[in-house]
Amino acid sequence: MATNILKERYSSKINTVTLGATKEEGGTRTSTVTVGGDSTMPFLHFEGDMPLKAVVAMEVQDIKPSWHPLLHQVYDSVMDCPVAWAKKVVELGADLVYLKLAGAHPDEGNKSPEECAKIVKDVLAAVGVPLIVVGCGDAEKDNAVLPVVAEAAAGENLLIGLAEQDNYKSVAAAAMVHKHKVLAQSPLDINICKQLNILISELGMSAENVIIDPSTAALGYGIEYTYSILERGRMGALQGDKMLSQPVICQVGYEAWRAKEAVASEADFPQWGSQAERAVLWEAMTAAGLLQGGAHIMVLRHPDAVRLFKKNVEELMVKPEI
Amino acid sequence: MLIIGERINGMFKDIGAAIREHDPKPLIEWAAKQKEGGAHYLDVNTGPNSEDQTVDLPWMINVLKDVTDLPLAIDTTDYDAMEAALITYGKPGALINSIGCEQEKIDRVFPMAAKYQADVVCLCINKVGIPKSADDRVAMAMEFVANAEAYGLQPDNLFIDPIILPVNVAQEHAVEAMETIRQIKMISNPPPKTTVGLSNISQKSPNRPIINRTFAVMAMAAGLDSAICDANDDELVDSIATARVILNKDIYCDSYAKVFRQR
Numbered sequence: 001m002a003t004n005i006l007k008e009r010y011s012s013k014i015n016t017v018t019l020g021a022t023k024e025e026g027g028t029r030t031s032t033v034t035v036g037g038d039s040t041m042p043f044l045h046f047e048g049d050m051p052l053k054a055v056v057a058m059e060v061q062d063i064k065p066s067w068h069p070l071l072h073q074v075y076d077s078v079m080d081c082p083v084a085w086a087k088k089v090v091e092l093g094a095d096l097v098y099l100k101l102a103g104a105h106p107d108e109g110n111k112s113p114e115e116c117a118k119i120v121k122d123v124l125a126a127v128g129v130p131l132i133v134v135g136c137g138d139a140e141k142d143n144a145v146l147p148v149v150a151e152a153a154a155g156e157n158l159l160i161g162l163a164e165q166d167n168y169k170s171v172a173a174a175a176m177v178h179k180h181k182v183l184a185q186s187p188l189d190i191n192i193c194k195q196l197n198i199l200i201s202e203l204g205m206s207a208e209n210v211i212i213d214p215s216t217a218a219l220g221y222g223i224e225y226t227y228s229i230l231e232r233g234r235m236g237a238l239q240g241d242k243m244l245s246q247p248v249i250c251q252v253g254y255e256a257w258r259a260k261e262a263v264a265s266e267a268d269f270p271q272w273g274s275q276a277e278r279a280v281l282w283e284a285m286t287a288a289g290l291l292q293g294g295a296h297i298m299v300l301r302h303p304d305a306v307r308l309f310k311k312n313v314e315e316l317m318v319k320p321e322i
Numbered sequence: 323m324l325i326i327g328e329r330i331n332g333m334f335k336d337i338g339a340a341i342r343e344h345d346p347k348p349l350i351e352w353a354a355k356q357k358e359g360g361a362h363y364l365d366v367n368t369g370p371n372s373e374d375q376t377v378d379l380p381w382m383i384n385v386l387k388d389v390t391d392l393p394l395a396i397d398t399t400d401y402d403a404m405e406a407a408l409i410t411y412g413k414p415g416a417l418i419n420s421i422g423c424e425q426e427k428i429d430r431v432f433p434m435a436a437k438y439q440a441d442v443v444c445l446c447i448n449k450v451g452i453p454k455s456a457d458d459r460v461a462m463a464m465e466f467v468a469n470a471e472a473y474g475l476q477p478d479n480l481f482i483d484p485i486i487l488p489v490n491v492a493q494e495h496a497v498e499a500m501e502t503i504r505q506i507k508m509i510s511n512p513p514p515k516t517t518v519g520l521s522n523i524s525q526k527s528p529n530r531p532i533i534n535r536t537f538a539v540m541a542m543a544a545g546l547d548s549a550i551c552d553a554n555d556d557e558l559v560d561s562i563a564t565a566r567v568i569l570n571k572d573i574y575c576d577s578y579a580k581v582f583r584q585r
Contacts, residue, residue, distance in 0.1 A: 190573055191575050195576045
């Protein structure tokens with residue numbers, strides 16, 4: 001008996017955004033990354049198109065962080081040098097490098113805007129993939145640093161951030177002038193997320209040049225909040241809401257590696273089993289959940305989590321015969 | 323809620339003059355102005371003083387069809403003029419405005435709608451007049467839907483108008499109209515769309531804007547899909563945007579009223 005599958009008809013889709021620029025386009029990347037374009041709810045291939053698959057960004061910092069020993073096992077030899085670290089994450093499968101200028105923070109070295117710009121340029125010279133650059137998190141410092149970085153990297157079409165509701169003008173203006181994309185972060189609040197996109201577009205920076213960071217909560221620590229924002233935002237976008245049509249980035253690595261379940265020792269929690277496996281799975285499962293919520297760029301740390309995530313993406317991108 | 327901007331109507335002096343003199347400028351200006359105000363469709367009406375609607379209406383459509391990306395609602399009961407206008411429009415997505423619930427009119431207009439891929443505004447009014455009750459209005463809606471299927475139209479190609487009357491003389495109709503709107507959502511799957519000529523509710527009353535926007539919001543809560551109204555009445559458009567947020571149809575943001583107008 002033939003079954004007639006009832007399909008939703010949507011009037012709109014997620015924006016398509018490209019990061020990075022090749023020589024022909026005014027940059028120096030050997031590859032660019034394009035995300036978005038979805039015209040259906042995540043992975044419902046029978047109802048619309050998912051022309052582009054989710055991609056992986058891997059985290060690099062300009063100063064050595066103190067991460068979990070398991071991550072130091074992988075990265076310790078390169079953590080003193082952002083150039084070497086960036087090269088390593090590309091070897092490990094990163095589609096983009098996510099560079100955090102942590103050393104700009106007044107308490108962490110207080111690097112000058114010019115020093116930061118030089119680091120960004122060095123990393124750009126070292127790798128061919130597109131670059132995401134975020135500040136140290138101190139608003140005043142970032143407002144001094146990010147415009148200088150944006151100017152130094154003009155033409156490279158970075159994704160530069162963070163823009164937040166109370167502090168977006170500097171970074172959005174710098175991105176607009178030097179033709180980069182803006183990473184707009186909101187605190188697990190879809191209404192602020194939407195409003196921030198409006199504020200950025202009122203400055204003159206088209207909302208089509210924005211990537212949304214809804215804030216990520218890890219598995220067990222509020223992932224459902226992020227998931228439901230992704231779901232509501234996607235529904236709104238498909239129904240024509242242009243201020244929620246932006247592709248989404250999730251900072252999974254940072255959040256997952258804070259979870260007790262990821263980092264607690266086997267001695268303290270023997271019933272939780274191998275800590276190495278747990279930690280990787282916590283990151284991979286957080287990513288898996290948010291992938292199904294429709295995230296487009298996943299920021300990850302551990303190469304095994306990256307591998308599992310990419311396999312997950314490949315499998316979900318297979319269009320079933322319906 | 324779809325706003326069908328009502329301003330391009332020959333009964334307004336500037337449009338009336340533009341039609342007589344074949345001056346496209348006022349039409350083009352009002353098309354842009356209504357879109358800015360938040361209109362989703364533009365109603366096009368020659369007004370009562372047109373000597374020959376089969377000439378004037380296609381002229382108006384010809385002026386507008388290439389200067390705006392908004393779909394046009396073709397407002398006439400002269401169905402020869404309607405056909406000429408649809409031919410001039412030359413693309414799917416027009417809104418035929420309107421027919422009453424009479425078989426000869428349905429037989430004349432529904433084939434046109436199918437042929438030119440237009441939607442149809444269907445009025446709950448027949449030779450007898452305007453029904454009193456919601457039930458009698460819904461019965462007419464069902465007649466339209468049954469005829470639609472026969473002519474190859476989908477139920478949601480129809481915009482059923484339950485007919486509202488001025489609240490200062492026929493106060494009992496608004497409630498019946500809202501109940502009609504509610505029930506229309508249940509008569510088929512997909513259900514027909516609904517519309518009203520919003521200004522009718524406030525005819526000859528001194529407080530037209532507040533009556534119009536209060537009814538608009540109340541009718542939206544009953545499920546109203548569209549209204550022919552003043553797209554440049556900012557308080558009306560703000561109220562509609564607010565109602566959409568309260569009805570959980572648009573995601574809230576502080577600038578929701580502004581965003582509602584941008585599409």
